[in-house]
Amino acid sequence: xxxxxxxxxxxxxxxxxxxxxxxxxxxxxxxxxxxxxxxxxxxxxxxxxxxxxxxxxxxxxxxxxxxxxxxxxxxxxxxxxxxxxxxxxxxxxxxxxxxxxxxxxxxxxxxxxxxxxxxxxxxxxxxxxxxxxxxxxxxxxxxxxxxxxxxxxxxxxxxxxxxxxxxxxxxxxxxxxxxxxxxxxxxxxxxxxxxx
Amino acid sequence: xxxxxxxxxxxxxxxxxxxxxxxxxxxxxxxxxxxxxxxxxxxxxxxxxxxxxxxxxxxxxxxxxxxxxxxxxxxxxxxxxxxxxxxxxxxxxxxxxxxxxxxxxxxxxxxxxxxxxxxxxxxxxxxxxxxxxxxxxxxxxxxxxxxxxxxxxxxxxxxxxxxxxxxxxxxxxxxxxxxxxxxxxxxxxxxxxxxxxxxxxxxxxxxxxxxxxxxxxxxxxxxxxxxxxxxxxxxxxxxxxxxxxxxxxxxxxxxxxxxxxxxxxxxxxxxxxxxxxxxxxxxxxxxxxxxxxxxxxxxxxxxxxxxxxxxxxxxxxxxxxxxxxxxxxxxxxxxxxxxxxxxxxxxxxxxxxxxxxxxxxxxxxxxxxxxxxxxxxxxxxxxxxxxxxxxxxxxxxxxxxxxxxxxxxxxxxxxxxxxxxxxxxxxxxxxxxxxxxxxxxxxxxxxxxxxxxxxxxxxxxxxxxxx
Numbered sequence: 001x002x003x004x005x006x007x008x009x010x011x012x013x014x015x016x017x018x019x020x021x022x023x024x025x026x027x028x029x030x031x032x033x034x035x036x037x038x039x040x041x042x043x044x045x046x047x048x049x050x051x052x053x054x055x056x057x058x059x060x061x062x063x064x065x066x067x068x069x070x071x072x073x074x075x076x077x078x079x080x081x082x083x084x085x086x087x088x089x090x091x092x093x094x095x096x097x098x099x100x101x102x103x104x105x106x107x108x109x110x111x112x113x114x115x116x117x118x119x120x121x122x123x124x125x126x127x128x129x130x131x132x133x134x135x136x137x138x139x140x141x142x143x144x145x146x147x148x149x150x151x152x153x154x155x156x157x158x159x160x161x162x163x164x165x166x167x168x169x170x171x172x173x174x175x176x177x178x179x180x181x182x183x184x185x186x187x188x189x190x191x192x193x194x195x196x
Numbered sequence: 197x198x199x200x201x202x203x204x205x206x207x208x209x210x211x212x213x214x215x216x217x218x219x220x221x222x223x224x225x226x227x228x229x230x231x232x233x234x235x236x237x238x239x240x241x242x243x244x245x246x247x248x249x250x251x252x253x254x255x256x257x258x259x260x261x262x263x264x265x266x267x268x269x270x271x272x273x274x275x276x277x278x279x280x281x282x283x284x285x286x287x288x289x290x291x292x293x294x295x296x297x298x299x300x301x302x303x304x305x306x307x308x309x310x311x312x313x314x315x316x317x318x319x320x321x322x323x324x325x326x327x328x329x330x331x332x333x334x335x336x337x338x339x340x341x342x343x344x345x346x347x348x349x350x351x352x353x354x355x356x357x358x359x360x361x362x363x364x365x366x367x368x369x370x371x372x373x374x375x376x377x378x379x380x381x382x383x384x385x386x387x388x389x390x391x392x393x394x395x396x397x398x399x400x401x402x403x404x405x406x407x408x409x410x411x412x413x414x415x416x417x418x419x420x421x422x423x424x425x426x427x428x429x430x431x432x433x434x435x436x437x438x439x440x441x442x443x444x445x446x447x448x449x450x451x452x453x454x455x456x457x458x459x460x461x462x463x464x465x466x467x468x469x470x471x472x473x474x475x476x477x478x479x480x481x482x483x484x485x486x487x488x489x490x491x492x493x494x495x496x497x498x499x500x501x502x503x504x505x506x507x508x509x510x511x512x513x514x515x516x517x518x519x520x521x522x523x524x525x526x527x528x529x530x531x532x533x534x535x536x537x538x539x540x541x542x543x544x545x546x547x548x549x550x551x552x553x554x555x556x557x558x559x560x561x562x563x564x565x566x567x568x569x570x571x572x573x574x575x576x577x578x579x580x581x582x583x584x585x586x587x588x589x590x591x592x593x594x595x596x597x598x599x600x601x602x603x604x605x606x607x608x609x610x611x612x613x614x615x616x617x618x619x620x621x622x623x624x625x626x627x628x629x630x631x632x633x634x635x636x637x638x639x640x641x642x643x644x645x646x647x648x649x650x651x652x653x654x655x656x657x658x659x660x661x662x663x
Contacts, residue, residue: 080426085235165221178346190251
């Protein structure tokens with residue numbers, strides 16, 4: 001059991017309608033010096049969140065108490081750039097369990113699932129609807145159902161389905177990770193290596 | 197099916213699949229695993245917590261590069277957090293019997309420079325590292341890509357990761373490159389056309405005479421930047437240029453083993469009639485020396501052009517405005533003549549000897565502009581030695597430059613090599629993200645020739661006037 005299982009999440013959401021949010025913004029390189037996986041949430045979006053004197057920037061969404069929740073909604077091409085899993089750790093450690101966008105960078109998507117965050121890719125139109133609804137009512141809730149593979153904007157009832165492969169879905173529903181799976185097939189791997 | 201044409205990518209991928217999971221990823225076998233101090237400690241911690249060991253320690257190679265200082269490497273590392281990461285790498289590799297080229301080791305350097313340099317990277321291999329620029333090794337006809345720390349733990353414990361097979365894209369560049377147009381410009385040009393997400397979900401094969409005529413170091417620069425268009429990796433079919441580069445390197449196959457490997461390597465090319473999910477072709481003659489003006493590598497243009505207008509670009513107008521505002525530039529601005537405060541040559545993108553030769557070709561007999569701070573950082577101790585042997589060191593000294601010690605340095609500014617807030621840096625590295633080279637830093641990505649021209653004149657300059 002590498003992380004909490006994910007089934008249905010109903011929560012308000014934090015909107016970040018910016019495109020190409022790269023992992024250097026999610027967690028700048030100078031905060032990658034830990035040798036344990038803890039405390040990264042404090043530095044999530046560090047340079048957008050704090051000024052050079054470490055004072056919170058009032059115009060950044062995470063510093064606005066009106067917005068909160070376990071779902072982060074980002075613009076297109078979320079998580080581009082570096083492979084640092086620290087980006088996913090920071091998002092998880094801050095308290096998010098789901099990231100919604102119209103497009104995810106490849107490595108970030110994989111890293112997210114591997115740490116127990118569900119990446120939900122929606123159409124650009126649906127993403128726009130989410131941003132619009134949160135703008136109207138910051139407490140508007142989203143409901144993400146992994147068993148059903150659907151995301152619903154609760155106040156409007158608008159819903160869309162999302163993709164995830166059956167293997168990863170099973171893992172997330174049960175809190176299993178890939179290492180458990182690989183450990184169970186070590187003999188097969190050793191034989192494969194021998195015959196190479 | 198065995199007679200149907202296969203791509204280079206298919207050949208290498210399919211031969212490494214241990215198990216196919218229905219409605220899931222492939223269990224994918226890894227031949228070579230590189231690790232460094234920043235993305236490995238939590239993976240080793242995970243092994244301990246699970247009580248499992250390293251399955252094939254001889255298939256993992258460690259080097260310290262990301263947070264290391266580039267001056268006074270003989271002294272203890274001052275930053276306690278960096279020093280601790282370096283210590284953990286030493287302890288972890290020693291505990292499990294993994295090769296470790298730490299600070300001070302003559303083989304130390306940037307992971308994507310030392311792998312090829314020592315003959316560890318070979319055609320047809322699968323290669324991963326907890327670093328997105330692992331795509332560099334694709335230059336040898338290997339499938340190479342960056343992974344997260346959970347996957348580092350998977351490779352250590354089982355020599356496999358779980359990967360869905362990506363789609364296939366072929367990018368052709370045909371014709372003859374013009375004067376002053378380097379492999380870096382070819383890559384920045386492609387990224388500017390595709391955007392930073394244009395190849396997401398794909399694995400790229402680069403083909404056409406521009407790549408066939410390119411040196412191995414140039415091919416490494418191109419493959420290195422594959423991730424900047426969103427691709428997991430990029431590869432180039434191995435040929436005589438590849439074999440000549442590998443032959444004689446310390447850890448490369450020798451004797452009968454070499455002959456056996458060569459027979460295999462020669463099969464590593466895309467068969468005629470193979471299918472790609474996407475294919476794009478560019479003309480070499482359309483490419484000029486490139487420079488970026490924004491905050492992602494897709495925001496690049498020919499150095500003689502003006503910054504595009506948001507209305508001419510697809511979507512994202514507010515993100516575009518935010519980006520130009522951060523850079524302090526306006527739509528329609530020319531980049532030529534913009535003041536430059538810093539110049540950085542180095543990194544896994546442009547930290548090899550050919551890059552320093554190119555840099556030296558322009559600064560030779562000239563002087564660095566007084567107001568420019570220049571950081572010249574070799575990719576490895578081997579490159580550093582070549583710089584001395586070839587007389588490039590003397591050229592640097594006469595022109596007013598200093599040579600630093602190897603490491604990732606200002607590319608990601610984890611050590612003290614940080615560009616100050618608001619300052620402009622022409623950088624041969626790979627990312628111009630906000631704050632990438634230090635909080636508030638403003639990065640202009642370019643080739644070693646453009647970097648040299650900027651270092652001499654102190655402003656953004658078309659390098660062709662010096663050639």
